[in-house]
Amino acid sequence: MDHQENLTAYVAAFVAELVKTGVKDVVISPGSRSTPMAMVMAExxxxxxxxxxxxxxxxxFALGIAKSLRKPVAILCTSGTAAANYYPAIIEAHYSRVPLIVLTADRPHELRDVGAPQAIDQIHLFGKHVKWFVEMAPPEKTDEMLRYARSVCARAAAIALRSPSGPVHLNFPFREPLVPNVGKEDLFDLPVRSDGYVSVETGELTLSEEKYEELAGILSQYDKGIIVCGPLDxxxxxxxxTKLASALKFPILADPLSQLRSGKHSKDYIVDAYDTFLRNSDCKKALKPDIIIRFGAMPVSKALSIFIKENMNIPQFVIDGGAGWRDPAATTSNMIYCNETEFCKSIAKYVSEKNHNQFLDKWLEINKLTKTKLSKINDIEELSEGKLFYQLADLIPDGATLFVGNSMPIRDLxxxxxxxxxSIRIMANRGANGIDGIISTAIGAAAVSQPMYLIVGDLTFFHDLNGLLxxxxxxxxxKILLVNNNGGGIFSFLPQASQPKYFELLFGTPIDLNFEYAVRMYNGKFDKITSWEQFNSSFLRNMDDSGLSVMEISTDRDRNLIEHRELWNYVSREISNKINGVS
Amino acid sequence: MDHQENLTAYVAAFVAELVKTGVKDVVISPGSRSTPMAMVMAExxxxxxxxxxxxxxxxxFALGIAKSLRKPVAILCTSGTAAANYYPAIIEAHYSRVPLIVLTADRPHELRDVGAPQAIDQIHLFGKHVKWFVEMAPPEKTDEMLRYARSVCARAAAIALRSPSGPVHLNFPFREPLVPNVGKEDLFDLPVRSDGYVSVETGELTLSEEKYEELAGILSQYDKGIIVCGPLDxxxxxxxxTKLASALKFPILADPLSQLRSGKHSKDYIVDAYDTFLRNSDCKKALKPDIIIRFGAMPVSKALSIFIKENMNIPQFVIDGGAGWRDPAATTSNMIYCNETEFCKSIAKYVSEKNHNQFLDKWLEINKLTKTKLSKINDIEELSEGKLFYQLADLIPDGATLFVGNSMPIRDLxxxxxxxxxSIRIMANRGANGIDGIISTAIGAAAVSQPMYLIVGDLTFFHDLNGLLxxxxxxxxxKILLVNNNGGGIFSFLPQASQPKYFELLFGTPIDLNFEYAVRMYNGKFDKITSWEQFNSSFLRNMDDSGLSVMEISTDRDRNLIEHRELWNYVSREISNKINGVS
Incomplete structure (x- = not known):
């Protein structure tokens, strides 16, 4: 059998099967060794x-598409350090449970570890951060090896997708000459089982009806219960x-990434200002629960994390369909491995519905008061990070996605x-919470879902400037809202800020870049915002623009810290007054 | 013992020892978890x-400093994907044998794999691409643990440096609060052995005198021998x-990265145009050797690699002080693990010096002819990549370093x-030959060695634009010479170019960026070159400028291919005529 025929048939079988598994998007980086796969995919x-x-x-970028579609996306690159550049996104995909199919081209065996150019050790290149690694067999066009290519492909897609979703890595040894014969009419004809070689049905973790009934019985006994929903999509x-909460009459503390703050479902039980009022110790005493039920990854709010930790002596149930161990403070009493939606549905069936719950009322009342008081942020006349986030819910159009950077933006959100x-979908990279790759993830999501707004700080914007291409x-x-406080704004909130000697050098790290240049290079529109009036009009004007649009809002790190502190202190005082009966 | 005191003493002992091992440069990326190490280092x-x-x-950037100084450099970052971003440079350091001390901050044990923010599995994060990995003990200020921190540090630096040099990785679990007490007067006082805890003397591989004599005897028997020097620094x-070559009367085929084409040593035996004349089969017949002695990594020239492969039936000696296996075509007959300089010195002592060697003369004659004919490139009036490289040796000032990008630049060089x-030092990233990180490596080298010229293509320039910061x-x-042919110029020389249907999409990949914007953003000077006169005057004018200066030379990929092909064909005809006696 001739080399090109072996190569072409094997790769085409793999690609045809990949499409059958439901993969629609492939992100390719140019290179020579990956030529057979790239050309066959393009065909x-x-x-x-x-x-x-x-x-x-x-x-x-692929991560963004996969997150948005909740489906595996394939990425392909050539051999060498090219593949190593995938590592940050792979780790993020691993921890945020996003399915990625990582395809790397490699030198054939005889050119490995012998000083051949662009040859590095790609076996298990991504270590424990992929769910599955396969060193693929060299291309061959025998029935057996075509079946092999197809079944590995189907299996890889299924592994990437099954809960907890994550990345898989297949490494292909390709020998020269690398150009496949893509001119064949029947390139993607599958000789057997033309609908795909093997379809994989993966169930979700679910408990027995008896267990649901038992757990519902336990939960029904509590009046003072809270539900915490962290990032979950x-x-x-x-x-x-929300149905379960309604039956139990428990408040839902909804992280912005729980997708519960927006949408068409009932919001009656949603608590969304806890990050502010749980800083207040009177409040924490008044709202002390007897049980916590938690879903999703750990919430963003440090105040909430501390609250969970302070209540470590009560039962804490964690429901995790991905069977992880999301429990940084070791406070969980019951780890329940069960699909989250299924759990809510099944438990709700057995819960004896309450009519009224004073404890819930107290949570909702304080939440409402907090939000009323927080609205004071709107009075600030200068450009302010807090006010910007406060206005977002009003400004952003229905149906949009809002992608939020780490460090300050996600906290301000x-x-x-x-x-x-x-219906506003909130996205962020909260697997490893890096400031890397945010622009690309958002633009990847934007490629399949519109409209898309991204809000990031200047260091995050800088880190992935290349993503704008x-x-x-x-x-x-x-549409990018660039909050430019010229450096690492979050550090002002940390104990490092008490060390003036090295603060700007090691933590503040101002980089003094005029980003308008970069935006222009990428043919984008750049608005430098200097007032709220201008911000509002620019926001509206840009709404129907196509392509890249960046609005830069310059703020001051020191003033931002003071604004936040003063506001939190003010709200805290008001809450204490309320709780302590001072009018 | 109080937490801060434990933390401070342990980290300070490590840092004090690091300095004693000879490390002068540390590259720090801002982050919170790395605070103790960053602040102590800054102090x-x-x-x-x-x-x-x-x-x-x-x-x-650290790689560039380490390459330039031939000494270990430390890098430090916070936990999470921050560290994963190091991977490409670590792999490059591994394969190009550059010493790096990689320091990553990590969550303490109780916050690992439990969903804590920015916590990823950092144990063996870089797999087989580091020479040594240590999960450091938690900070403690006991005599024993301070000795531990110091001896691990000394050992890490020694391992990074010893041949073959490479990266090592130490992972530090740091618990909050993270701010150390750097105000102490005696912070870096070492209580015992104030000159450093343990100094490591590492020998080089060397053979016995009997073995040198035996090998010298073998080599002396050959008239038709060639020496190939690949990248070696x-x-x-x-x-x-050059002394050994003079004794043996063998030509030295000197890769640009062998550092033999420039410098104060004798150039009498240096052959530097083989990449052109070894494309000619008459020539390859006329110059067929009976023995090859090879030093350094594999040379850049594909023509030379093929020549080595075609002569697989003759003895091929490979001298490697790093005890690797640099033999992609499996043609080596004798693998000799011995420090390269020591080998040359010792063998030369025992070689019976020849007076004259016709075979050598033939090599030198053809080399000279080739260079005379290659000078035709100077006649091209348009901006041309070949001509640019031809002019470099004249233009670049004595004592400068020339850093060269991969793909086309290193080949044109x-x-x-x-x-x-x-004295022109040539540098490139030839461990894994990536297009990533080139700007940063060059700027890192420029931080410790001046003047520095970098010559790169547009995709390489784009890939590491952030490096300009x-x-x-x-x-x-x-000073950056940006050869902008709007895409991947090297692919035009490969078989992929015969596939017009997908060529521009997958391989040509034009990105149409006006890089002047980026250069301005980084306060650089940008000269768009439109003629050779302007190039020469800009080059001279920029010579004494400080900061970043970019000269963009726009070329055309198709015309570049034709220019190269026509020139090679022309020279090849001339060589054949010469060899076949046609005047």
Whole structure:
């Protein structure tokens, strides 16, 4: 059998099967060794090909698509350090449970570890951060090896997707010559089982009816219960958790990434200002629960984390369909491995519905008071980070996605972005909480879901500037709110801020860049915001623009710290007054 | 013992010892978890602190310093994907044998794998690409643990440096609160052995005198021998290899990264145009050797690699002081693990010196003819990549370093940059030959060695645009020759170019960026070159400028291919005529 025929048939079988598993998007970084796979993929009529020069951005771009679609996306690169650039996004995918199929081209065996160019050890390159690694067999066009390529492909997609979702890595040894024969009419004809070689049905973790009934019985005994929903992105979770909360009459403390603060479900039990009022010790005493039920990853709010820790002596149930161990303070008493939506549905059936719950009322009352008082942020006339986030829920159009950077933006969102009746999907990279790859992840999501707003700080914006290239090359619409406080704003809130000697050098790290240049290079529109009037009009004006649009809001790190502190102190005083009966 | 005291003493002992091992430079990326190490390092009077926001660039920047100084450099970052961004540079360091001390901060044990923020599995994060990994003990201020911190540090530096040099990784679990007490007067006082806890003397591999004599006897028997010097950067290698060549009367085929084409040593035996004339089969027949002695990594030239492979039936000696296996075509007959400089010195003592060697004359004659004919490139009036490289040896000032990008630049340098009597150090990232991190590596080297010229293509320039920030923040002088052919120029030379349907999409990948914007953002000077006159005057004018200066030379990928092909064909005809006696 001739080399090209072996190569082409094997790769085409793999790619055809990949499409059958439901993969629609492939992000390719240019290279020579990956030629057979890249050309065969480009030939497939049902694959969308996205090209990205910088592999680090490419992998985050794919992560964004996969997050948005909740489906596996494939990435492909050549041999060598190209693949190593995937590492940050792979780790993020691993911890945030996003399915990625990582395909790397490698030198064939005889060119490994012998000083051949661009040859590095790619076996288990991503260590424990992928769910599955396969060193693929060299290409062969025998029935057996075509079946092998197809079944490995189907299996890889299934592993990536099954809960907890995550990345898988297949490493392909390709020998020269590398150009496949893509001119064949029947390139993607599958000789057997033309609908796909093996379809994988994966169930979700679910408990027995007896166990649900038992757990419902336990939960029903409590009056003082709270539900904590951290980052979680399941399609039907919102309506089912709100039904369960309604039956139990428990408040739901909803992290911005729980997807519960926006949407069409009932918001009656949603508590969204806890990050502020749980800083107050009177409040924590008044709201002390007897049981906590927790879903999703750990919430963003440090105040809430501390509250959970302080209540370590009560039963704490953690429901995790991905069977992880999301319990940083070791406070969990019952770890329940069960699909979250299924759990809510099944428990609700057996719960003896309460009519009224004073404890719930107290939570809702304080939450309402807190939000009323927090609205004071609107009085600030200068450009302010808090006010910006406060206004987002009003400004952002229904149906949009809001992608939020780590460090300050996600925290400000937590504090200032409250319940609303729009459908706004909130996204962030909260697997490893890095400041890397945020632009690319958001633009990847924007490629499949519109409209898209991204809000990031200047260091995060800088870290992934290369990610903007995709918006230019593919005319992807993305609106970026760039909060530029010239450095690492979050450090002002940390104990490091008490060390003036090294603060600016090691933590503040101002980089003094005029980002307008970068935005122009990528054919973007740049608005430097100097007032709230201008911000509002720019925001509205940009709404229907296509391509890249960046609004830069310059703020001051020191003033931002003072604004936050003063506001929290003010609200805290008001809450204490209320609780202590001072009018 | 109080937490802060434990933390401070342990970290200070480590840092004090690090300085004693000879480390002068530390590249730090801002983060919270790394606070104890960062602050203690900043306090040390003998450490130069370089701050880099983007960890990928940071690690390459450190690589550049370490390459230039031939000494270990430390890098430090916070926990999470920050560390994963180091991976490409670590792999490059591993394969190019550059000493790096990678320090990562990690969550303490109780916060690992439990969903804590920014906590990822950092144990063996870089897999087999580091020479040593240590999960450090938690900080303690006992005599025993301070000795431990110091001896691990000394050992890490020694391992990183010893041949083959490479990266080591130490992972530090730090518990909150993270701020150390750096105000202490005696912070770096070492209670015992104030000159450093343990000094490590590492010998080099060397053979016995009997073995040297035996090998010298074998080599002396050959008339038709050639010496191939690939990438190698040892301080006294040049003078010793030229002495050995003179004794044996063998030509030295000197890769541009062998550091043999420039410098003060004798160039009488240096052959520098083989990449052109070894494309000619008449020539390869006429110059067929009976023995090959090879030093350093595999040379850049594909023509030379093929020539080595075609002569697999003759004895091929490979001398490798790092005891690797640099033999991609499996043609080596004798693998000799011995320090390269020591080998040359010792063998030369026992060689029976020849007076004359016709075989050598033939090599030198064809080399000379080739260079005469190659000079035709100078007649091209348009901007041309080949001509640019041809002119470099004349233009670049004595004592400068020339850093060269991968893909086309290193190949053009090989073809067009010939022997000269200046001291020009040539650098490139030839461990894994990536297009990533080149700007940062060059700027890192520029931080410790001046003047520095970097020549790169547009995709390489784009890939590490973030690297330019260091030049701005630290006013580092670097002159960049940006060869902009709007895409991946090397692919035009590969078989992929025969596939027009997908060529531009997958391989050509034009990105159409006006890089002037980026250069301006980093306060650089940008010259768009439109003619050779302008190039020459800009080059001279920029010579004494400080900071970042970019000269963009726009070329055309198709025309570049034709120019190269036509020139090679022309020279090849001339060589054949000469060999076949046609005047």
């Amino acid at each position: 497939h009529p049902d694959l969308r090909i996205h090209i990205h020069i910088d592999e680090r951005s490419a992998a985050f 399941e399609e039907f979770f919102a309506e089912n958790i 937590d504090t200032f972005f409250h319940v609303n009746d729009k 995709a918006a230019k090359l593919y005319d992807i619409n993305i | 040390h009077p003998d450490l130069r602190i370089h701050i880099h926001i983007d960890e990928r660039s940071a690690a390459f 040892e301080e006294f290698f040049a003078e010793n290899i 090989d073809t067009f940059f010939h022997v000269n009597d200046k 260091a030049a701005k923040l630290y006013d580092i002088n670097i």
